[in-house]
Every structure is written in structure tokens, then in C-alpha cells.
Amino acid sequence: MTQQVFARIAGTGSYLPEKVLTNADLAKIVDTSDEWIATRTGIRERHIAADGQTTGDLAYHAAVRAMEAAGVQASELDLIVLGTTTPDLIFPSTACLVQNRLGANGCPAFDVNAACCGFVYALTIADKFIRSGAARTVLVIGAETLTRMVDWTDRTTCVLFGDGAGAVVLKADTETGILSTHMHADGSKKELLWGPVGVSVGFKPDEPNCGVKIHMSGNDVFKHAVKALDSVVEETLEHNGLDRHDIDWLIPHQANLRIIEATAKRLDMPMDRVIVTVDKHGNTSSGSVPLALDEAVRAGRVQRGQLVLLEAFGGGFTWGSALLRY
Incomplete structure (x- = not known):
């Protein structure tokens, strides 16, 4: 009988740019206030990438820290998957650029664009590679310089986003790890949250709503996000034969404190069992x-040994979850 293989998180790492932009700083450049932003989003400050600092730079530093925590050398990596919607270049992938800096040349490396759900999608792919036996050690990264897409004159969106990166190293394990992952998408809702510029679509400066900027219908996104996250959480619990009270920690996508609180309420989970960083990081996709x-x-x-539920929702729409025994 073949022994079941899990993808266990062997190490974690993250990196934030040095520059911090507070709500008070934003109030100097757009019609807003700390109270207005904090009340509606829960955000107090966010980190901004320096001039010349790229998504790949942030991803590299997060990756190094995750590999150090896992005790893994670059030569041991079988695969690198990087979730991002703000790549350094059109090609090669940011994953390839990071791979080269790490000195891990030779293993497969590619990007995944699922907007704010990119890390969960990337984690799912890595999990499948390990479960299938195609890889034993995988580096998974989520990294963004989303403030490069922000319209700093639009107070409804510019207050939300920040830059940053996180990474995990997954290793094959026969005892514990990722129990299940669940992914979904609905492209029919794309115009509620999107960046309507691309290579194939082109750039037409004489048309309205053009430019590499984030366009979002906040109230509609909120409603869809809460409903989708509620559904994927129920799907995850049912798939694993668990009750919502079995979950030790909820680690949600940090988009808006109200969405996080709504998800926790539906799980009947007290906020002291929910990891919240949106106040310090903003939405780093x-x-x-x-x-x-x-x-x-x-x-x-x-x-x-604790049971951890990860979940995210992003433009596309995309949404998903991962349940793991840490």
C-alpha cells in the first residue's frame, strides 16, 4: 500500500520595504483622514517599495528567510512557484529572476497570476507536485508592488494597498502538512476589480479608465468576497469532516478588516484566533x-500541530483556501 505524502511547511519568511506610509501621510496628498480610512478598512499604515525596488527584490528576501528557517539550500529546491499580479517583466517570469538570484538554476520556476488569491493558487500547485511525487522541496512565494498600480488621486483605492512579500518552503512529509486546498474563479465579475491594461489589449491614452491602475467597485467586491469566502470555508470543513470549532487559527487575506471580521463571525471564531496584519501592511495582494x-x-x-485555515479572495474573481496541520 502506497504511503500518503503531504506537503509540510518547513519554514516561513517575509519581507517589507523600509518606507512606511501612514494614514496621516496620505491625508496630505488626498482628501482623506486617519479616522476615515481606519473606520472603513482597519488600515493604519502600509509599506511602499523604494524607487528601483521590484517585486522580485521583495520576493528574493522573503525566500531567503523562508529557506533559512527551513534549513534548505538552493540546490535542494525542486520547484519555485511565485504568485504575483505585479511581475518585474512581461517575461521572463519573476520566479525565474528570483531563481537566478538564489542560485537554484535548473529546477522549474514560474509565476501564477490570480490577483490577491495568487499565493493560495501557488500553494495549491506546489501541493499537487509534492503529492504526485514530482517534487519533494518547493519554494512558494507571494509578492507584490501593488502601489505601482495605485491612482494616488483616488481616495477610495489608494488608501488600501501596500507592498510586501511572503514565502514558505514545502517539504514532502508522510505524517502531516496540507490537508486540502480549494480553488475557484468567476471571470464574469472581472470589471468589479481589475487593471484594464495588457499587452494584447494595449494601451490607449485617449480612452477613459486607461492606465496601469486599479479599478474597483468596493461595495460589490465586499459582498461577493464575504459570500465566496463563507462558501469556500464550508467546502473546506465539509471536505475534511471537520467542525468550524476544530480550527485553531484563521489566516485570511488582509484586504479589509470588515471582511475579515465577517468571515470570523460566520466561523464563530473569536478575533483572538484570527491573524490580522491589515492594520500594519494594508492589502499586499x-x-x-x-x-x-x-x-x-x-x-x-x-x-x-495546530490546524490552520488560509483563505483569500481577489480580482478575477478568484478565491480559495488551504487547510493545513502546521
Whole structure:
């Protein structure tokens, strides 16, 4: 009988740019206030990448820290999967650029674009590679420089986003690890949250709503996000034959405190069992879940053997979850 193989998180890492932009700083450049932003989003500050600092730079530093925590050398990596919607270049992939800096040349490396759900999608792919036996050690990264897409004159969106990266090293294990992952998408809702510029679509400066900027219908996104996350959490619990009270920690995508609180309420989970970093990081898209996970692990909150639920929702729409025994 073939022994079951799990993908266990062997190490976590994260990286945030040095520059911090507070709500008070934003109030100097757009019509807003700390109270207005904090009340509606829970965000107090966010990190901004320096001039010349790329998504790949943030991803590299997060990867190094995760590999150090896991005790893994670059030569041991069988695969690198990087979730991002703000790649350094059109090609090659940011994963290939990071791979080269790590000195891990030779193993497969590619990007996944699922917006804010990019890390969960990337983690799912890595999990499948390990379960199938195609890989034993995988580096998974979520990294963004989303502030490069922000319209700093639009107070409804510019207050939300920040830059950052998180990473995990997965290793094959016969005892514990990722129990299940669940992914979904609905492209019919794309115009509620999107960046309507691309290579094939082109750039037409004489048309309205053009430019590499984030366009979002906040109220509609909120409603869809809460419903989708509620559904994927129920799907995850049912798939694993678990009750919501079995979950030790919820680590959600850090988009908006109200969405996080709504998800926790539906799980009947007290907020002291929910990892929240949105106040310090803002919405870092693909970087938010691994950033929050790394912070919780290094603070000693998430302990080995505990049941952890990761979930995210992003433009596309995309949404998904991962349940793991840390």
C-alpha cells in the first residue's frame, strides 16, 4: 500500500520595504483622514517599495528567510512557484529572476497570476507536485508592488494597498502538512476589480479608465468576497469532516478588516484566533497571506500541530483556501 505524502511547511519568511506610509501621510496628498480610512478598512499604515525596488527584490528576501528557517539550500529546491499580479517583466517570469538570484538554476520556476488569491493558487500547485511525487522541496512565494498600480488621486483605492512579500518552503512529509486546498474563479465579475491594461489589449491614452491602475467597485467586491469566502470555508470543513470549532487559527487575506471580521463571525471564531496584519501592511495582494503566516509563526502564535485555515479572495474573481496541520 502506497504511503500518503503531504506537503509540510518547513519554514516561513517575509519581507517589507523600509518606507512606511501612514494614514496621516496620505491625508496630505488626498482628501482623506486617519479616522476615515481606519473606520472603513482597519488600515493604519502600509509599506511602499523604494524607487528601483521590484517585486522580485521583495520576493528574493522573503525566500531567503523562508529557506533559512527551513534549513534548505538552493540546490535542494525542486520547484519555485511565485504568485504575483505585479511581475518585474512581461517575461521572463519573476520566479525565474528570483531563481537566478538564489542560485537554484535548473529546477522549474514560474509565476501564477490570480490577483490577491495568487499565493493560495501557488500553494495549491506546489501541493499537487509534492503529492504526485514530482517534487519533494518547493519554494512558494507571494509578492507584490501593488502601489505601482495605485491612482494616488483616488481616495477610495489608494488608501488600501501596500507592498510586501511572503514565502514558505514545502517539504514532502508522510505524517502531516496540507490537508486540502480549494480553488475557484468567476471571470464574469472581472470589471468589479481589475487593471484594464495588457499587452494584447494595449494601451490607449485617449480612452477613459486607461492606465496601469486599479479599478474597483468596493461595495460589490465586499459582498461577493464575504459570500465566496463563507462558501469556500464550508467546502473546506465539509471536505475534511471537520467542525468550524476544530480550527485553531484563521489566516485570511488582509484586504479589509470588515471582511475579515465577517468571515470570523460566520466561523464563530473569536478575533483572538484570527491573524490580522491589515492594520500594519494594508492589502499586499498575493503577499498578504504568507506575510501574516510568517508573522504569526515568528511571534510564537501558530504552533506545530495546530490546524490552520488560509483563505483569500481577489480580482478575477478568484478565491480559495488551504487547510493545513502546521
